[in-house]
Amino acid sequence: DSGVTQTPKHLITATGQRVTLRCSPRSGDLSVYWYQQSLDQGLQFLIQYYNGEERAKGNILERFSAQQFPDLHSELNLSSLELGDSALYFCASSVAPADGKETQYFGPGTRLLVL
């Protein structure tokens, strides 16, 4: 158990819909990362938050957005869903040491299926 929690574990929805994925980082971790794992793309970085502020963006679609709340939990919002958005979505957290060499600890993931 990494200490990172994600809900829900599974999500089935229809095209065009909007969903929210939730992540709680390990106690004491200030950085939260979101990754997408699809069959053909492997694990891809989406976005990072540090202590409530967006820190970096990867290949995140404009239909996707995220935020980190004062209690440090984070939510990833996916809207206007398409079949191709079906994937595993992982959240990770780290303590963000000053030297930047952060070990990220991953949650169990949310499996999204868009029908």
Added chain:
Amino acid sequence: DQQVKQNSPSLSVQEGRISILNCDYTNSMFDYFLWYKKYPAEGPTFLISISSIKDKNEDGRFTVFLNKSAKHLSLHIVPSQPGDSAVYFCAASGNAGGTSYGKLTFGQGTILTVHP
């Protein structure tokens, strides 16, 4: 542009023998490397990491070697156990192209099967 590559999709090893998983990278700005193990339907589990100032790091049965000149790292598991059967991902981070220092770039993974 695949900046981190694991060229072997799979590896099969006998229990008790050594497992060697390989990873190559192209971006010389990467300076922190990690190995993760992943079971189906679970998140990646951190195994071991190495900073670019080192060429070797050991933790129990796991050793990671880094060859900066060749931009190559490897994970050695000795002795291999059936419970090690999983997908292994290498990942890299660094001040790559001005993007987030903490962002991890992953390889495609290698499926390790350890036979009893």
